[in-house]
Amino acid sequence: MEYNFREIEKRWQIYWKNNHLFHTKEEEKQKKYYILNMFPYPSGAGLHVGHCLGYIASDIYARYKRSEGYNVLNPIGFDSFGLPAEQYAIQTGQHPYETTRKNVKRYQEQINQIGISFDWSRSLCTSDPNYYRWTQWMFIQIFNSWYDKKSEQAKPIEILIDEFNKNGNLSVSASSTLNYQFDSNTWKEFNSYEKESVLLEYRLAFLCKNTVNWCPDLGTVLANDEIKNGKSQRGGYPIYKKKMLQWHIRISSYGERLLKGLESINCSKSFKNLQKNWIGKNLGASILLKILFQKENIKKVELFIPRPETIFGMTFIILSTDHPIAEKISISTHKKNVINYKKNKGGGASLGLVGKNNETISGVFTGNYVFHPFIKMKKIPIYISNDFSVDQKTKSIIGIPGHEKYSLEFAKKFGLEILLVLIPEKKEKILDPSSSKKVIPYEGENGTCINSDFLNGLNTKEAKEKIIQILEQKHIGKKRNTYKLRDAVFSRQRYWGEPIPIYFKNKIPKTIPVDKLPLLLPKIENFHPKDGKSPLIRVNNWAWDEKNMKIVSKKLVDNQQVFPLETSTMPSWAGSSWYFLRYMDVHNHRFFIEKKKEHYWKNIDLYIGGSEHTTGHLIYARFWNKFLKDRGWISSEEPFKKILNQGMILSYSAIILKIIGENTFVSYGLRNQTNNLSFQEIYVDISLLKKDNKLNIKNLKKWAPEFSNAKFLLEEGNFFCKRKLEKMSKSKYNVINPDQIYEKYGSDVFRLYEMFLGPITQSKPWDDEKINGIKNFMNKFWRLFHKNGKFQISELSPTLEEFKILHYAIKKLHKKIKSFSFNTSISIFMILVNQLTILKCNKRNILEPLVKLMAPFVPHISEEIWKKLGKNKSIIYYSIPTFNSKYILEKKITYPIMFNGKFKFEEKFESDISIKKIKYKILNHSKTKFFLKKRILKKIIIIPKKVINIVYI
Numbered sequence: 032m033e034y035n036f037r038e039i040e041k042r043w044q045i046y047w048k049n050n051h052l053f054h055t056k057e058e059e060k061q062k063k064y065y066i067l068n069m070f071p072y073p074s075g076a077g078l079h080v081g082h083c084l085g086y087i088a089s090d091i092y093a094r095y096k097r098s099e100g101y102n103v104l105n106p107i108g109f110d111s112f113g114l115p116a117e118q119y120a121i122q123t124g125q126h127p128y129e130t131t132r133k134n135v136k137r138y139q140e141q142i143n144q145i146g147i148s149f150d151w152s153r154s155l156c157t158s159d160p161n162y163y164r165w166t167q168w169m170f171i172q173i174f175n176s177w178y179d180k181k182s183e184q185a186k187p188i189e190i191l192i193d194e195f196n197k198n199g200n201l202s203v204s205a206s207s208t209l210n211y212q213f214d215s216n217t218w219k220e221f222n223s224y225e226k227e228s229v230l231l232e233y234r235l236a237f238l239c240k241n242t243v244n245w246c247p248d249l250g251t252v253l254a255n256d257e258i259k260n261g262k263s264q265r266g267g268y269p270i271y272k273k274k275m276l277q278w279h280i281r282i283s284s285y286g287e288r289l290l291k292g293l294e295s296i297n298c299s300k301s302f303k304n305l306q307k308n309w310i311g312k313n314l315g316a317s318i319l320l321k322i323l324f325q326k327e328n329i330k331k332v333e334l335f336i337p338r339p340e341t342i343f344g345m346t347f348i349i350l351s352t353d354h355p356i357a358e359k360i361s362i363s364t365h366k367k368n369v370i371n372y373k374k375n376k377g378g379g380a381s382l383g384l385v386g387k388n389n390e391t392i393s394g395v396f397t398g399n400y401v402f403h404p405f406i407k408m409k410k411i412p413i414y415i416s417n418d419f420s421v422d423q424k425t426k427s428i429i430g431i432p433g434h435e436k437y438s439l440e441f442a443k444k445f446g447l448e449i450l451l452v453l454i455p456e457k458k459e460k461i462l463d464p465s466s467s468k469k470v471i472p473y474e475g476e477n478g479t480c481i482n483s484d485f486l487n488g489l490n491t492k493e494a495k496e497k498i499i500q501i502l503e504q505k506h507i508g509k510k511r512n513t514y515k516l517r518d519a520v521f522s523r524q525r526y527w528g529e530p531i532p533i534y535f536k537n538k539i540p541k542t543i544p545v546d547k548l549p550l551l552l553p554k555i556e557n558f559h560p561k562d563g564k565s566p567l568i569r570v571n572n573w574a575w576d577e578k579n580m581k582i583v584s585k586k587l588v589d590n591q592q593v594f595p596l597e598t599s600t601m602p603s604w605a606g607s608s609w610y611f612l613r614y615m616d617v618h619n620h621r622f623f624i625e626k627k628k629e630h631y632w633k634n635i636d637l638y639i640g641g642s643e644h645t646t647g648h649l650i651y652a653r654f655w656n657k658f659l660k661d662r663g664w665i666s667s668e669e670p671f672k673k674i675l676n677q678g679m680i681l682s683y684s685a686i687i688l689k690i691i692g693e694n695t696f697v698s699y700g701l702r703n704q705t706n707n708l709s710f711q712e713i714y715v716d717i718s719l720l721k722k723d724n725k726l727n728i729k730n731l732k733k734w735a736p737e738f739s740n741a742k743f744l745l746e747e748g749n750f751f752c753k754r755k756l757e758k759m760s761k762s763k764y765n766v767i768n769p770d771q772i773y774e775k776y777g778s779d780v781f782r783l784y785e786m787f788l789g790p791i792t793q794s795k796p797w798d799d800e801k802i803n804g805i806k807n808f809m810n811k812f813w814r815l816f817h818k819n820g821k822f823q824i825s826e827l828s829p830t831l832e833e834f835k836i837l838h839y840a841i842k843k844l845h846k847k848i849k850s851f852s853f854n855t856s857i858s859i860f861m862i863l864v865n866q867l868t869i870l871k872c873n874k875r876n877i878l879e880p881l882v883k884l885m886a887p888f889v890p891h892i893s894e895e896i897w898k899k900l901g902k903n904k905s906i907i908y909y910s911i912p913t914f915n916s917k918y919i920l921e922k923k924i925t926y927p928i929m930f931n932g933k934f935k936f937e938e939k940f941e942s943d944i945s946i947k948k949i950k951y952k953i954l955n956h957s958k959t960k961f962f963l964k965k966r967i968l969k970k971i972i973i974i975p976k977k978v979i980n981i982v983y984i
Contacts, residue, residue, distance in 0.1 A: 033820070034813040036777030040891040044143055052905060053148040055104045057631045064101040065632050066093045067614070069640025069648070070110040070607045073134035075119045078141045079766035080785065080797060081680035081759040087782050088677060088791050088853060089639045090147045094887035095848050098911035104632060105148055106614040108155035109135050112163075113603030114249060114257075117527035121559060127527045128554060131158055141769060145778045146890050148907075153617045157606030162613065163529040164549035165623040166606050169655070170521075171532055171542045172662060174236040178206040178284035185284075185661040191233060206284035207233045208423060210333075210355070227539045235281045235658070236521065238540060240353055242420055243520050245273035250560025251525045252277060254602065254647060255517075267762075274352065274376065274417045275563075278521040278531060278599065282654045283423070286310055286514035288668075289653055297673040299792070302645050309646045311515020313337050316499050317425070318508040320348075320401035323410060326360050332401060332413075335422040336429045337513055339502070340494035345411060346448040347430040348401060349394065349441070352376060352417045354426045357397075360413065365398035369415055376417050392418055392437075392444045404507055416441070423518065519651065521602060526558035526566040528600030534575035536594050547580050552600075567598040607648060608655035611635055611670060629665050634672045642676040649674070675851060678794040679758050680785075684765040685720055686712045686753040695742040699724075699751045705744075715752070716764040726750045756796055767797055779889035780805050786853040786888065809892065812864050812885070815873060822899050825874045833877050834918040836866050841914035844884060853888070860885060875900070880912035928953065929980040930962050938979075946973055953979055 047053065057063075066089050071082070093105040111131045120127040135156060142149065155162050176185040181204045194203060199214035209232035221229065231237050244253045248268035252275065257264055289310055293303050315337040322332060332350070336342060350357045352373045361369040372395040394416035403409035414430075419437060421428050432442035433451040442449050489497060502508030522531070532543040532550045543550050553573065558566045567573055576583045578592050587593040609623075615632040616624045649671075656670040688697045688710040697705055719730050728750055732739045743750050759766050773781045784805045789795035816822055829837075840863040847856040867877065879900060886893035886906045897906040923939045926949075936958050940949055950971055953959055959981065966983040973979050 034810055034892070036779065036891070039895045040146070040773075040778050043891045043894045044146065046894070046905075047146075047148070048143070050905075051152070052907060053105065053150050054152045055102065055106075055150045057628055058102045059631065061102040062100070063104065063632060064093075064096045064637075065104045065635050066096070066637045067105075067611055067635045067639070068107065069638065069644050070108065070610055071138065072113070072115055073109045073111060073131065073138045074115055074761070075123070075130060075134055076761050076766070077134075077137045078769055079680075079759055079761070080769050080772065081682075081766070083145060083769050083781075084680055084785055084791070085639045085641070085677045086142060086147050087145065087785050088675075088851065089637070090149075091782075091786070091853060091887045092637065092848070092851070093148055094890065094907065095911065097907055098883065098887065098909065100910065104153075104614065105150055106153040106617075107142070107147075107149040107151065108153075108610060108614070109138065109157070110603060110607045110610070111135065111156040111158040112528045112601075112606055114251070114525065114527075116158075117525060117558070118249070120527070126554070126556070127158075127558070131156070144773055145769065145782060148890070153614050155610065155613055155617055157529075157603075157610065158527075158552075160549045160551055161620070163606060165613070166529050166601065166609070167532045167543075167548050167550060168545055168623070169609065169659070170236060170529075170601070170605070171545060173280060173658060174234055174533075174540075174542060176235045176658070176662065177233040178235060178281060180204040180206065180284075183288065185235060185658050187662075188230065188234065192230070195229075205233055206235075206281055208237075208239070209233065210424070224537065224539060231540070235284070237279055237281065238276060239279060240274055240276050241279065241520070242272050242417055243275050243277060245271045245275065245563070247271065247563075249525075250563065251523045252520055254520060254604070257647075272418055273563075278597075279518045280521050280654075282519045282651070283514055283516050285654050285657055286312065286516050287512075288657055289516070289650065292653060292657075292669045295669050296671055299674075299676060302642075302674060302676060305645045306649065309516065309650055313513050313515070314495065314499075315339060315511055315513045316502055316508050317511045318404060318429075318502060320404060320411075320507070322360060322413075323400040323402065324360070324362055324398075326362075326399075329356050329360055332356065332360070332427070333425050334427050334429050335425050335511065335513065336431075338431070338434065338495070339498040340491055341431050341434045341452045342405065342429075342498055344431040344433045344450040344452040345403065345429050346432060346442060346450060347412050347414055347438075347445075349414050349416045349419055349421070349428050349430060350397075351419075351421045351426040352415060354415075357415050360397060360399050361415075362398035365396055368395045369397055371395075372415055392416075392440050394418065394441060394445065396445070404502065404505070412447070414441075414445070420517065422513070516650070519602075519604075521605070522599035523602050524563055524565045524599055525560055526552075526555070526600065528552075528603065529605055530567070530600055531597040533597040534577075534594045535597070536577070537590055540597075541577075541594075543575065544580055550582075550596075565598040565600065567596075567600070573598070604648060604651045608651045609659070611638075611652070612656075612659070612665065624665065634667050635670055636672050638671045638674045639677060640674075641679070645674075645676060675792070677791055678789070680767075680788070681756050681794055681796040682759040682765040682767060683717070683754045683756050683796075684763045685715050685717045685724070685726070686755060687715055687726065687750075688753065689713055693742075694740065695744065696738075696750070697744045698746040698749065699753045700746045701744055712753070714763050714765075720752060724752050724754055726752050758794075759797070767799075772802070776802060776806055777809075777891075779892050780809055783809070783857055783888060787857045789854055791851050791853055808861055808864065809889070811868060812860075812889075813892065813896075815864065815867060815878060815881075816896055816899065818873070823873060824878065824900065827874055829872070829874045829877050831918070833867070833870060833872050833874065834915075836863065836870075837877050837880060838914040838916075838918040841880070841884065841912050842919065845914070848887075857888065860888070882906070883909055883911055924976050926977075926979050928959070929978060931982060932980060935962055942976075946975065949973055949979070953981075 068085055068089050089105065093103050097103045116127045116131050120130045123130065157163060175188045177188055177191045179186050195218045197215055199218050201212055201214060209229060244258055246253050246263050246268050249263055253263055253270065258270055261270055262268060263270060290307065290312060293306055315335060316339045318334050318336060319331045320334060322330060334348060358369055358373065376393060394414045397413045397415060399413045400410040401413060403411055419428055430438040430441060432439040432449045439449065499510045530550045530552050532548060533540045534543065553570050555566065555570060557569065560566060572582055572584050573596050574583050574585045574588045574593050575596050576593050583593055588595055612624050616628045619625055652670060657668060659665045660668055688699060688702055690697060691709045691711050702710065715731060716734060719727050719734060721727055728743055757763065769781060780802065784802045787805060816824065840859050843859050844856055847859065882893050882896050883906065894906055920942065924942050925937050925939050927934055928936050928938055938953065950973060963983060969982045969984050971981050
């Protein structure tokens with residue numbers, strides 16, 4: 032009988048679906064194991080083989096854990112809000128509702144085709160109102176919370192209000208941007224607007240103007256992790272710095288806990304380093320500097336310096352346009368310039384391309400100065416600018432252009448000093464201040480080298496500590512931990528996202544009542560962003576009737592009963608920061624999770640996903656989890672026990688060379704024969720290639736009309752492409768569709784091949800040609816059970832050799848699977864099948880365990896053979912074999928013989944010999960007597976079945 036994979040795989044996929052085989056329920060008496068893939072985004076192009084890598088790996092492990100007796104939760108859903116879906120909808124002229132629905136269906140079909148044992152009964156989409164109802168509810172809870180530094184946890188805002196009523200904020204230790212204190216009497220004298228303004232400085236979700244990453248082409252603000260090399264990851268568009276009023280989440284409050292929590296996560300060292308670098312804890316110093324021209328009784332200004340050891344390189348300071356004293360300390364001859372700058376730039380005008388030169392830098396001099404804390408009578412100019420991400424507490428930065436990129440650009444723009452602070456790497460005096468070898472400047476820049484007696488003989492760490500110590504002694508500063516982690520911008524001026532459940536009552540943000548959630552995203556036809564404003568601003572019915580608690584027409588806004596609604600939407604990371612909790616109780620309409628179910632599933636035991644998600648997504652998810660734990664809704668501090676980052680599947684891209692300024696393309700071999708012309712590299716679809724990297728020009732012109740009138744310079748009648756091995760990506764047109772693979776070879780062959788490419792954590796190239804080896808192995812496995820086309824199995828008892836071969840493989844396989852060494856596991860299968868083929872073994876007691884071992888890797892063929900073996904239930908209900916040591920027990924054990932820890936010779940002993948007899952035999956051995964000679968024997972150490980060490984004097 033031939034191995035008909037199409038018929039077999041279709042049959043078992045239907046069986047699994049119809050019998051709900053992978054639907055999971057809570058079983059209190061059964062140990063649980065929660066496996067999770069990082070949230071997939073359903074793009075229009077569907078899956079490529081790179082996406083499948085993690086799904087197959089997680090499926091193997093899920094099936095393996097089931098066979099060990101665990102109750103396995105292995106759910107799947109879709110991160111369906113956000114930029115990718117909206118951009119795809121704009122490009123195709125379809126509504127995101129429709130494209131998302133189609134894309135989800137396409138993903139589901141492809142995933143089922145490769146036999147992934149997901150529990151589809153728990154599937155969810157972030158764009159489903161039943162889901163984002165709870166995302167909105169959580170935002171409201173974050174808005175109504177503050178962070179208590181004393182207890183290191185978030186607390187209800189009512190507790191803070193109660194404290195304000197009793198004592199003001201005099202004894203409050205909270206994460207806040209408020210820079211003044213008040214007593215209870217002052218608090219009670221505040222009007223409602225003033226009180227709400229103060230509370231907004233404490234809330235974990237708050238509105239403020241800040242410098243953000245603005246992308247005009249996408250019409251929205253982007254987070255740092257959505258930008259690469261100064262351009263948006265989505266589309267490669269330029270990014271600008273812009274001052275905008277945005278919602279923020281005070282995630283920086285959790286910086287220390289996010290660092291500490293890493294210690295409890297089982298993950299790679301590189302993952303932990305990425306997280307630590309993203310959080311970026313640093314010991315710096317807050318400094319109070321005296322102002323030269325004191326105005327309105329303002330004598331000092333507070334600043335923060337992240338690298339106190341470079342303080343001698345300070346040549347200017349910058350205050351944000353919204354700094355409370357920015358205008359007040361400006362002297363009369365400069366005040367008009369400051370007011371104009373604040374008016375033009377403080378409101379959010381474009382501030383220049385991210386990562387570009389100093390021509391885009393702006394600022395204005397106040398005419399005032401502060402005094403340098405260490406250099407007597409040295410005046411440091413004060414500027415106003417909103418081009419910088421300022422310290423959130425002091426709304427200012429210290430300009431040290433010799434050691435910081437953007438400070439350097441500012442100094443060059445305004446002709447300010449550039450000083451390089453000499454800090455030796457080792458403890459030594461700096462005898463030559465002009466020596467550049469001991470300078471730690473910003474890369475490649477020149478400036479005046481300076482030195483100080485304070486730093487002589489100190490390394491960088493000691494210099495930092497010394498500066499802080501002196502600042503504290505002078506009572507002008509103190510140490511302060513700071514984090515590179517910034518409060519997360521939570522607004523997006525786009526359509527396809529969760530509406531933020533806020534309305535504005537006389538400019539005061541108020542939350543929609545939770546029993547009126549979800550605040551539904553209206554279905555509109557024109558969802559294109561425009562002029563930095565959300566498409567929701569164009570929606571007619573987008574106002575809140577406070578009395579009747581419902582959405583009404585904007586025409587009814589009277590700021591008495593009807594108020595405007597927030598028009599920005601949430602970022603895509605909002606929904607993806609807690610989805611793993613919803614899987615535990617996805618059908619609960621009363622609450623986002625039931626305590627009993629959360630306690631059962633609790634942590635994710637294994638979280639698998641690409642390394643590109645090891646920073647932003649995981650920071651947000653861990654923060655969100657900690658907040659929910661603080662407020663008592665869940666019980667775990669960290670959501671993930673183990674995180675496994677899969678490597679990438681690499682593929683050879685096809686690149687053609689275009690002469691810059693011409694519509695002419697040059698065959699790759701002619702690149703050096705074109706009079707030193709400059710070329711632009713353009714990616715083309717790899718499906719357009721013929722053999723030997725030759726381009727099918729006719730098909731290229733059909734593929735993209737812009738090539739129809741182009742000129743192509745050929746080599747001997749052919750046009751050759753440049754090939755480049757890189758990440759498989761739709762933007763590089765080098766993706767391999769899994770449909771083509773399992774249509775030709777079958778899903779089981781595809782699954783094995785993906786795992787056989789190399790270690791799961793490493794990147795590896797795709798190579799179609801090697802898949803035939805896996806196909807041949809599968810046929811050989813099939814033939815173990817079939818002879819002359821008929822299924823045949825022997826009931827004879829296996830020989831000792833056959834048992835030994837099987838159990839030796841079982842022992843190694845358990846170890847390999849648990850360490851996720853799936854490629855070496857497959858090698859063990861190949862060796863085992865070859866050995867059994869040579870022995871012509873078709874005995875039930877050998878082949879039944881083999882099928883159970885193979886089942887997690889190749890579930891379709893395993894189910895088919897299992898049924899042929901006479902089993903009525905699916906193979907997933909059967910336990911995986913465990914090895915029996917009696918079959919692999921060696922009769923003799925070889926001991927290395929050491930003398931004072933140095934190896935001299937080996938000796939074999941029977942496995943059941945006593946330690947006493949080993950000692951007697953080894954001491955009377957001729958080689959032992961030779962090596963000891965006249966030396967005095969001190970003792971003999973015998974580690975059973977491992978080593979013998981003879982110690983002498």
